[in-house]
Amino acid sequence: MNPSDLRLQRKLLAWLLSPLLALLVLDTAVTWWSSRHLSNLAYDRSLQEIAREIVLDVNPGAGGPQLELTQAAERILLIDPDDRLFFRVTAEDGRALGGDPSFTAPPATLRKGGPAVYYDAVLQGEPVRALAWWAPLRSAGPNHLVLVQVGETLNKRGRLSRDILAQTVLPQLLLILMATAAVYVGVSRGLGPLRELARAVANRSHLDLSPISTDSVPAEVRPLVQEVNDLMLRLGKILDYQSRFVADAAHQLKTPVSGLKAQIELALREQDPQRLRHSLAQLYIGADRLSRLVQQLLSLARNEPAAAQAVRREPVDLRALAMQATMEWVPLALKSGIDLGFEGHEGPVVINADTDRLRELINNLVDNAIRYSHTGGRATVSVAMADAGHARLSVSDDGPHIPVEERSRIFERFHRLLGTQTDGSGLGLAIVSEIAALHDARIVLEDDGDGVGNRFSVLFALSQALHPQAMSAG
Ligand SMILES: Nc1ncnc2c1ncn2[C@@H]1O[C@H](COP(=O)(O)OP(=O)(O)O)[C@@H](O)[C@H]1O
Ligand SMILES: [Mg+2]
Incomplete structure (x- = not known):
């Protein structure tokens, strides 16, 4: 298994498991709180029972209540296999009637004539659950009360709440562990096709550029x-x-x-x-x-097709550029006895082009027109609007007719018409066609309008920013 697989696998696991673990922690906290509540509910009742039993042993007496709890009764009441139990009885006037003096004052919420109050306290250095109750002395009438306090250490309660916690949280933990295993296996199975794909690509020769089969690849990939x-x-x-x-x-x-x-x-x-x-x-x-x-x-x-990225297209006035380029050819045309002329559209014709490449295109076409026109012939460069949204650059000459069946082939590299005497490489028109392609321009080769010679036209899209009306007209 390679490291990047592992990383994805780990990420998926982390995404799935972190929320589950967070939920588990939250759930454990809630369960812990409620398990303590439940175990108190279960054992608080027995504190109340003990308190009731103790009150039965309080004698109202003539000189105030007395606690008459025998040692044997006290043992039966207070002995517990798990916990230590404490009690204290106090008369209404604050006189201690018996029991453990270390009980602190009952909580403020305790009311005379009201129900017993349960609270957490510390007795003899041990945390306890305690009850405080103003108990009526039935034999002396409802208005005679004694304060009974009973406390019990927390062993039973702790055990019960731990049991409840374990019973709820352990299965959940187990579930998460099983989910982790299932996710782990599932993810590594799921990544199998990707590993397969990586192996297929890695085993390829650098010369093999045939397409990778998508048959066994998951739809997402x-x-x-x-x-x-x-x-x-x-x-x-x-x-x-x-x-x-x-x-x-x-x-x-x-x-x-x-x-x-x-x-x-x-x-x-x-x-x-x-x-x-x-x-x-x-x-x-x-x-x-x-x-x-x-x-x-x-x-x-x-100018090969892959050069597209290197092409810097910017708004260029095709008319001005073509005229300038044509002028530069005039001396050579004169020397060859060719009448080279320029016909321009009125006003600028702006296209998005790479100026140097555009000039190279024009030069190659004009070079051919001069090279292949017979002495005394004419060559004309013209720039005009074609249909809406397009400009047409044309170079026409009086050269030998290019047969229709040759019209596409002369744009191939090194292809020259049979019997062409003038020296050359057969590359000029290939360059023209590459530059035109880089500018998304179309080349049209047709007979010249006057019936003699050929006309090479290149159709460029007008720059949208500068010819909005031309664009909308199209
Ligand atoms: N204006 C033209 N008139 C007649 N034939 C032409 C013209 N332009 C090109 N050709 C023919 O197409 C061939 C290819 O032209 P080009 O690619 O420019 O290469 P080269 O000019 O180096 O031969 C030329 O050899 C010529 O036979
Ligand atoms: Mg040429």
């Missing part, structure tokens, strides 16, 4: 297991993506790196300064291409 399964599914996808990425990257880098090496070897052997210069120029182009490939690979890795 099933959501947890399902969450873990979901997590493993996502983890599996990421691991898959990453291992595919590493394999692809290694494969893609191998060729250009060996090419570079070969070119360097060639240049090293070159004697003619003119041709050496040419070789170095070729080398520079090769290194440039390699650097671009590495950059694209890094960008691809940076």
Whole structure:
């Protein structure tokens, strides 16, 4: 059994048993009090009997009452196997008629002509239960009274109340012990499936991300297991993506790196300064291409689906950003003989986006538009409102028609159209699609409106805070 199981088990036991124990303590206190009450009830009656017997032996006499209790009668009255008994008789004028002088004054509640009063006292250093009674002397008429006090040590009473206590509390204690055992067994049985689950997970290889079976798992734990399964599914996808990425990257880098090496070897052997210069120029182009490939690979890795947490989305004016990015491409477009233009919506178009990633997306689309448009062609970047709640960023060009059946495949990594001469890695559109996914944006590829070339559109949701009317219209 592992320690965490034990902890849960102990907690459950503690939760169940502490209230039971508290109840037991309370119940013991109440029972103790009532058992003392019961044992007093039982034995107080005999004190009254003794008092009555004693009064019968008081003679009213002419010169005041006299106690005429013989030694034998006293022995019979006062001898008890368990307890010591004491008595005292006092006349109305306070004259002691007989008995033990150590009795203290009776309690204030005692009334002449009233019933006997029972009280706790100490006699000769021993705690006693005592009775005090103003008893009428029948033979002398109802108005002649003597005070009779009888005391008895507590042995019998104590024994009786202990017996009562034991008889009620012991079974309860036994019940609690049995409940503890039952709860203990029940809890450890109940935790069995969890231990089973822990063992199943512990025995797994770290490569095994298949879902954990929920068949034998208790219903309360099933959501947890399902969450873990979901997590493993996502983890599996990421691991898959990453291992595919590493394999692809290694494969893609191998060729250009060996090419570079070969070119360097060639240049090293070159004697003619003119041709050496040419070789170095070729080398520079090769290194440039390699650097671009590495950059694209890094960008691809940076924008993988698992990067969602790293994305900092904030309100961005898509129109301003797209215009700025387009302007930066104008010199290169001019050099390639492409007429690059921008058409913007009036006023800002605010979306929630990660500015750097959004710029990267635009750059990749514009790069393609310039790269694949024929010399003398046009390329246009535009930002407009689409349906209510969405903004549309479009990049259209005069490039070669992308066949309908290729439209989804060109977004795959390393996929290039057959016969594409321009150099490139086949990663640009994969990056675009990753960034769009990170922004929950949709990409649409269609023929350009003028019939020549293609149009790549990305549909972003407008920032709600800044376009409330657009949202409510949708
Ligand atoms: N604007 C475009 N016009 C025509 N073909 C395009 C256009 N953009 C992309 N393509 C095709 O899709 C392929 C993949 O593009 P991309 O992922 O950017 O990779 P790369 O540009 O490095 O080849 C390109 O090789 C090209 O064949
Ligand atoms: Mg490209």
